[in-house]
């Protein structure tokens with residue numbers, strides 16, 4: 652039985668600007684050449700937002716000159732829709748099915764592709780240990796034994812169910828063998844617990860990500876998803892400091908962390 656205690660998070664996609672196209676647009680519209688503010692910084696996330704936001708008033712090269720000031724003004728005035736133009740894609744593994752059940756409740760601005768338990772056999776699958784039962788916590792041996800035994804029993808039951816259905820499910824019910832295998836696994840997965848490890852590709856825009864991190868990085872969120880939200884925040888603060896820089900991360904006496912923004916739900 653393979654156990655995982657921490658997720659792996661891979662930033663798979665980030666925004667990019669086609670500066671040649673933008674320059675052509677400015678020239679066509681008789682707008683001054685690309686202002687310094689739009690080109691500011693190493694990442695292109697804030698540039699996308701400035702280009703989109705200035706479309707509303709065709710105010711390129713006018714108004715606020717400093718990009719930090721410009722973005723902060725959008726955040727504080729809750730002009731949230733322009734933050735929807737910037738998307739990031741994450742591949743996330745080593746998380747439990749209970750975590751992804753909470754994650755996929757975030758609907759607006761999110762796209763998901765998750766490993767299927769009907770197509771993919773779980774015989775060699777892993778389980779995710781809840782943070783409260785992590786190996787480095789003291790005094791959890793007895794509870795950890797309860798968890799380990801339950802997971803072992805579940806894994807064994809899954810294999811037994813697959814074998815039993817392989818023997819008994821009539822072949823002539825299915826046109827394709829793939830459909831039969833799917834039918835077997837979809838039944839056998841009923842004995843897998845919430846702790847079953849899963850993998851998911853998540854793409855979301857900055858407005859949606861900010862809301863997700865605010866909700867799931869808060870003290871009342873489950874520890875596993877809270878850890879994920881805060882790790883995603885760290886990646887995003889590095890990628891797009893102007894768009895996520897108002898979040899602060901705080902360590903609690905129980906050694907878990909929480910994150911909260913200055914600008915709530917833009």
Ligand SMILES: Cc1cc2nc3c(=O)[nH]c(=O)nc-3n(C[C@H](O)[C@H](O)[C@H](O)COP(=O)(O)OP(=O)(O)OC[C@H]3O[C@@H](n4cnc5c(N)ncnc54)[C@H](O)[C@@H]3O)c2cc1C
Pocket residue numbers: 756757758759760859862866867871872873
């Ligand atoms: C600590 C915690 C505990 C929770 N406990 C439970 C629980 O016990 N049971 C349970 O069922 N859920 C629970 N949830 C899930 C919660 O109710 C939300 O489904 C989840 O957090 C997604 O939030 P959201 O709808 O704001 O996000 P999104 O779906 O991403 O929506 C973002 C925002 O868009 C707007 N929006 C989206 N869809 C609509 C719509 N159809 N109509 C109008 N406005 C819309 C809203 O302003 C919404 O806040 C819990 C969440 C947290 C953080």
